[in-house]
Amino acid sequence: MSGDHPAREIHSVLTxxxxxxxxxxxxxxxxxxxEFVHVQLWDSDGIAAALEHVDVAVIAGDLDDRHVRAPKxxxxxxxxxxxxxxxxxxxxxxxxxxTGSAGRSxxxxxxxxxxxxxxxxxxxxxxxxxxxxxxxxPAPGYxxxxxxxxxxxxxxxxxxxxxxxxxLGKAFGMRVIVYRRSEGEASGDVDVMLSADRGDxxxxxxxxxxxxxxxxxxxxxxxxxxxxxxxxxxxNTAFVINxxxxxxxxxxxxxxxxxxxxxxxxxxxxxxPEPLPAESALWDAPNVLITPxxxxxxxxxxxxxxxxxxxxxxxxxxxxxxxxxLTQRDIYTHIRRT
Numbered sequence: 001m002s003g004d005h006p007a008r009e010i011h012s013v014l015t016x017x018x019x020x021x022x023x024x025x026x027x028x029x030x031x032x033x034x035e036f037v038h039v040q041l042w043d044s045d046g047i048a049a050a051l052e053h054v055d056v057a058v059i060a061g062d063l064d065d066r067h068v069r070a071p072k073x074x075x076x077x078x079x080x081x082x083x084x085x086x087x088x089x090x091x092x093x094x095x096x097x098x099t100g101s102a103g104r105s106x107x108x109x110x111x112x113x114x115x116x117x118x119x120x121x122x123x124x125x126x127x128x129x130x131x132x133x134x135x136x137x138p139a140p141g142y143x144x145x146x147x148x149x150x151x152x153x154x155x156x157x158x159x160x161x162x163x164x165x166x167x168l169g170k171a172f173g174m175r176v177i178v179y180r181r182s183e184g185e186a187s188g189d190v191d192v193m194l195s196a197d198r199g200d201x202x203x204x205x206x207x208x209x210x211x212x213x214x215x216x217x218x219x220x221x222x223x224x225x226x227x228x229x230x231x232x233x234x235x236n237t238a239f240v241i242n243x244x245x246x247x248x249x250x251x252x253x254x255x256x257x258x259x260x261x262x263x264x265x266x267x268x269x270x271x272x273p274e275p276l277p278a279e280s281a282l283w284d285a286p287n288v289l290i291t292p293x294x295x296x297x298x299x300x301x302x303x304x305x306x307x308x309x310x311x312x313x314x315x316x317x318x319x320x321x322x323x324x325x326l327t328q329r330d331i332y333t334h335i336r337r338t
Contacts, residue, residue: 116267154209157216
């Protein structure tokens with residue numbers, strides 16, 4: 001055996017995932033011979049009854065107080081990425097293991113980031129407006145625009161989505177700088193790797209990047225990671241693209257930076273709060289593209305989730321480190337939970 005945890009038996013499993021019957025059967029087989037209780041997500045009584053005795057839960061969303069209070073629950077897998085709402089101090093106080101399905105949509109999320117990068121670079125909004133007006137001409141100054149080729153892509157974070165962003169950046173002929181929390185090996189797609197643990201700051205990335213893509217976890221350390229000072233340091237021709245979580249950006253500071261021309265535009269798939277209120281100043285800020293935290297899915301996204309869960313079941317029993325495991329560094333306390 002290896003890893004930080006001893007081998008464990010699995011006696012009883014609760015799942016609330018909304019998979020097809022044959023997909024649920026894959027989970028049932030992976031956890032066999034443990035008792036397997038599949039309860040519909042909206043069946044509160046059924047969930048409450050199961051949580052009285054299960055030691056493992058595979059759930060469709062984030063954990064809540066019911067899971068924290070469950071007397072025998074030791075491992076919860078939340079079937080999505082971005083486990084901000086599950087990164088609660090009491091989870092670690094209890095010694096509970098919490099994992100997620102990060103990576104299941106990484107290629108699509110990275111492509112979404114480049115949808116923003118291309119749309120901002122090529123002024124998609126302006127081109128569509130001239131098309132709608134039946135005008136065969138570019139917007140004024142369009143002949144001075146430069147494509148992504150040869151520009152610098154700055155990526156904050158280096159998880160599954162960020163790695164795909166780096167790969168796509170190279171495919172577009174970009175130089176790639178990454179700023180990550182921990183030290184680690186750089187892939188061949190990364191030209192410069194910066195690490196907070198090594199004492200590096202964001203400054204070099206901010207100074208050099210033409211496109212900044214955020215793909216970091218939302219933690220207490222990354223809350224408002226991009227605010228007034230960061231936008232002031234960026235090139236006034238640069239774009240910021242948020243594929244992480246809304247509060248990684250101080251939205252008031254972003255609106256001010258856009259109006260002041262400190263940066264050239266923003267692409268946002270996430271906001272703070274969500275849904276973004278109709279009266280938010282962000283809607284009308286200059287050169288902002290907003291999508292409602294929704295990315296087209298990969299055709300095998302559910303199977304990718306299943307593969308992660310099945311592999312983690314094996315690792316849990318073998319005492320090996322779990323994939324996508326929350327740590328105390330992931331704690332996020334700037335949120336009201338129910």
